[in-house]
Amino acid sequence: MVDNNNFALKTNNVYVHYGNKMAINNVALDFPKNEVTSLIGPSGCGKSTFLRCLNRMNDVIDSCKVEGSFIMNNTIDIYRDDLPIENLREKIGMVFQKPNPFPKSIYENVAYGPKIHGVTSSQSELDDLVKESLHRAGLYDEVKDRLTDVATGLSGGQQQRLCIARAISIKPEIILMDEPCSALDPIATAKIEDLINELKENYTIIIVTHSMSQASRVSTKTAFFHLGNLIEEGDTSKIFTKPDKEQTNDYITGRFG
Amino acid sequence: MSNIKKRLKAERRFKFYGQLGVFLSLLFVTLLMLKIFTTGSGAFFRTTIEADVFFDPKFMQVDKNSSDKEISRSSFEALADSVVNNNFKDLNEGQFIKVREMFTRRFDYQLRDYFLDNKDDYKKTVKLKITASSDLDQIVKGNYPRNVPEEQRKINDYQLSILDELNKQERIGSTFNFWFFTNGDSRDPETAGIWGAIMGSFYALMVCLAFAFPIGLFASVYLEEYTKPGKITDLIEVNINNLAAVPSIVFGLLGLGMLIGVFNMPFQVPLVGGLTLGFMTLPTIIIACRSSLRAVPPSIRHGALALGATKTQTTFHHVVPLALPGTLTGTIIGMAQALGETAPLLMVGMVAFVMEIPGGPLDPATGLPSQIYLWSESAERGFIEKTSAGIMLLLLFLILMNLTAVLIRRKVEVKW
Numbered sequence: 001m002v003d004n005n006n007f008a009l010k011t012n013n014v015y016v017h018y019g020n021k022m023a024i025n026n027v028a029l030d031f032p033k034n035e036v037t038s039l040i041g042p043s044g045c046g047k048s049t050f051l052r053c054l055n056r057m058n059d060v061i062d063s064c065k066v067e068g069s070f071i072m073n074n075t076i077d078i079y080r081d082d083l084p085i086e087n088l089r090e091k092i093g094m095v096f097q098k099p100n101p102f103p104k105s106i107y108e109n110v111a112y113g114p115k116i117h118g119v120t121s122s123q124s125e126l127d128d129l130v131k132e133s134l135h136r137a138g139l140y141d142e143v144k145d146r147l148t149d150v151a152t153g154l155s156g157g158q159q160q161r162l163c164i165a166r167a168i169s170i171k172p173e174i175i176l177m178d179e180p181c182s183a184l185d186p187i188a189t190a191k192i193e194d195l196i197n198e199l200k201e202n203y204t205i206i207i208v209t210h211s212m213s214q215a216s217r218v219s220t221k222t223a224f225f226h227l228g229n230l231i232e233e234g235d236t237s238k239i240f241t242k243p244d245k246e247q248t249n250d251y252i253t254g255r256f257g
Numbered sequence: 258m259s260n261i262k263k264r265l266k267a268e269r270r271f272k273f274y275g276q277l278g279v280f281l282s283l284l285f286v287t288l289l290m291l292k293i294f295t296t297g298s299g300a301f302f303r304t305t306i307e308a309d310v311f312f313d314p315k316f317m318q319v320d321k322n323s324s325d326k327e328i329s330r331s332s333f334e335a336l337a338d339s340v341v342n343n344n345f346k347d348l349n350e351g352q353f354i355k356v357r358e359m360f361t362r363r364f365d366y367q368l369r370d371y372f373l374d375n376k377d378d379y380k381k382t383v384k385l386k387i388t389a390s391s392d393l394d395q396i397v398k399g400n401y402p403r404n405v406p407e408e409q410r411k412i413n414d415y416q417l418s419i420l421d422e423l424n425k426q427e428r429i430g431s432t433f434n435f436w437f438f439t440n441g442d443s444r445d446p447e448t449a450g451i452w453g454a455i456m457g458s459f460y461a462l463m464v465c466l467a468f469a470f471p472i473g474l475f476a477s478v479y480l481e482e483y484t485k486p487g488k489i490t491d492l493i494e495v496n497i498n499n500l501a502a503v504p505s506i507v508f509g510l511l512g513l514g515m516l517i518g519v520f521n522m523p524f525q526v527p528l529v530g531g532l533t534l535g536f537m538t539l540p541t542i543i544i545a546c547r548s549s550l551r552a553v554p555p556s557i558r559h560g561a562l563a564l565g566a567t568k569t570q571t572t573f574h575h576v577v578p579l580a581l582p583g584t585l586t587g588t589i590i591g592m593a594q595a596l597g598e599t600a601p602l603l604m605v606g607m608v609a610f611v612m613e614i615p616g617g618p619l620d621p622a623t624g625l626p627s628q629i630y631l632w633s634e635s636a637e638r639g640f641i642e643k644t645s646a647g648i649m650l651l652l653l654f655l656i657l658m659n660l661t662a663v664l665i666r667r668k669v670e671v672k673w
Contacts, residue, residue, distance in 0.1 A: 057563060062485055089565035096563075100556035102575055112574070113564040163560070170564065 007074070008033040008174050008204035009054065014068030016049055016058070016228075023049045025228040027068075031174070031221075036196060036205045038215035038236070041225035042251065047208045050225070051176050054078075054206065055092040056085050073173075090117055093167035094176040098183050099159035101151035101166070106143050109151045109162055110134060113170040129169060137165035138195050157188025164195060168203070175199065177207040181214065193218050212252055216240050224248045293652075297645025300437055303447055304394040305386035306360065307428040308344045312336070312372065312379050319372075321379035328373055333365035340368070340387075345419070355416050361388040361447050386430055391446035391639030393420065397429060401638060411638075437646065441612045442628065446639025449632070451647055453614045457527050457607060457622030458596060464531025464618050465538055465595050470588050473542030474577075477584075480543075481550040482572050501540035508537040509604030517605060524606040528618040533605055534595040541594065545587020549580040582669035586662045593658040597651065599626040625651045 016024035039047040134140040181189040223233040316335040392411040440450025512533030561571040608627040615622035629647040
């Protein structure tokens, strides 16, 4: 088996309830370090809910109850009471479905995270970090002359790459992406996918996607969810060629979902 | 099929009712405005009588070398009387009193103010336009009928004959009434001004803003961003909405009972008036702030939270700045409402006769609406046009404030 140290995050016995409604039913899923894992499944299958458990974004929803064990780097229980949620989110970043840059300048968007966490000690260091983050997100060349322009003036794809730059500016270990391309056109989507392929060198990426072709293009591991259950997980190549389960096969061949 | 005619007829009938309603309401507004403007425009001009003024040492306690302070303290009453005697020859005592009454009672002040600026005219004769008394002013403006029996007129036949004589000599004139904009209240309509009331309202509104805006903003931020929905939140919400509908006189009573009664704050001052208006405006501000906070998309909050910002950082770095235009708009509209409120001012005593211009929120003052109320209650004919002119100014301020609110809303609209 694979060495334990190679997992960035391990989850076990995960149950999520919205009020009385069960959204996730006994899921156990591990995420290998510096790889891309995609979560696929039909709408309402719980894949986004599961993703949001990983940086505790579900805490915002009052009726949402999360149970189970979430262990990061084999040591840190991310639901531990004495772990400040802010520190956790510094380690586990997130990119949302709809690009949500702050209606401030491009520079401010990227600089915000480092500022609140006190990552940099000087203005020039911050400038460099902003530059580097934009560079890594493949956006720097497009915006270098207008860093002070308001970010909402960028195109959808640029906004989403800005959100990725914002997420990596605080150097997280894991990046969660919740259908990051669903609001984008194919060209912008292709750019984001290229970016994901580059980013996995340094980060563990967990991506929720509706597009099976996207999952097969970007990820090394795929997990298929249905009605709150984890039906099957495994190497992407295997899931998309000879899945073990009938349900998985039906889904990837487009027979339902 | 058969009832289509009937249905179309009903359609036309209801359309007609609607148009009639719009027409009538526009008609009433137009009539109101017309009435206010025709009545009030007179207040911006005052009638003057040209007179030769000889700065006669015999009647003056000061000369051209006197200091401003000495001049300000000295009386010009005797000089004013001498001007009347010089310009209207051979008056007996009764006639003198009647002629003197045609000039403003502040005749001496006007002479003093002139002398302060023109000390070199000492022992010289100059032609000055002396303000007429309000009664004469009203006759000249045609607001008083002349053709009624003498005992029903404030200006008697003798004074009318003098007026006609002055008219013939072209010594009756009209000048722009700056006093209306610079003076405080006065017993004499010709010298009464609205500046004191404007300053009173200004200080009261500043106190109201300083009190209600921070409290309203923080209350709504807390209610909107921090509390969990539940019975208590619902109860608070319902109560705030109810408070917004409470008649203003009730808040006036609160101000009277609590601020003046319990906390022993002074009567008549803008501080208390402003706090009372603040109680009244608070629910309006909270409601406006909450709705603009709610209009900030959750994705902005999520973006900040996902970066590891605390709730307070998310709120004050992102949500509140984005909601600010909306909160400012709501606040200005609340202020405009407060500016027009009369009842709370009446309850806390900001409706007294105050001649001095208030210099701060602790000086006795009236407010714009209460000044209008005071003038409307006055018996003097000259105050009628002052009342309308006051209303015009009040409306002007209200329009300006609401316009500012609209402009802020248009200008600072955020694109998502």
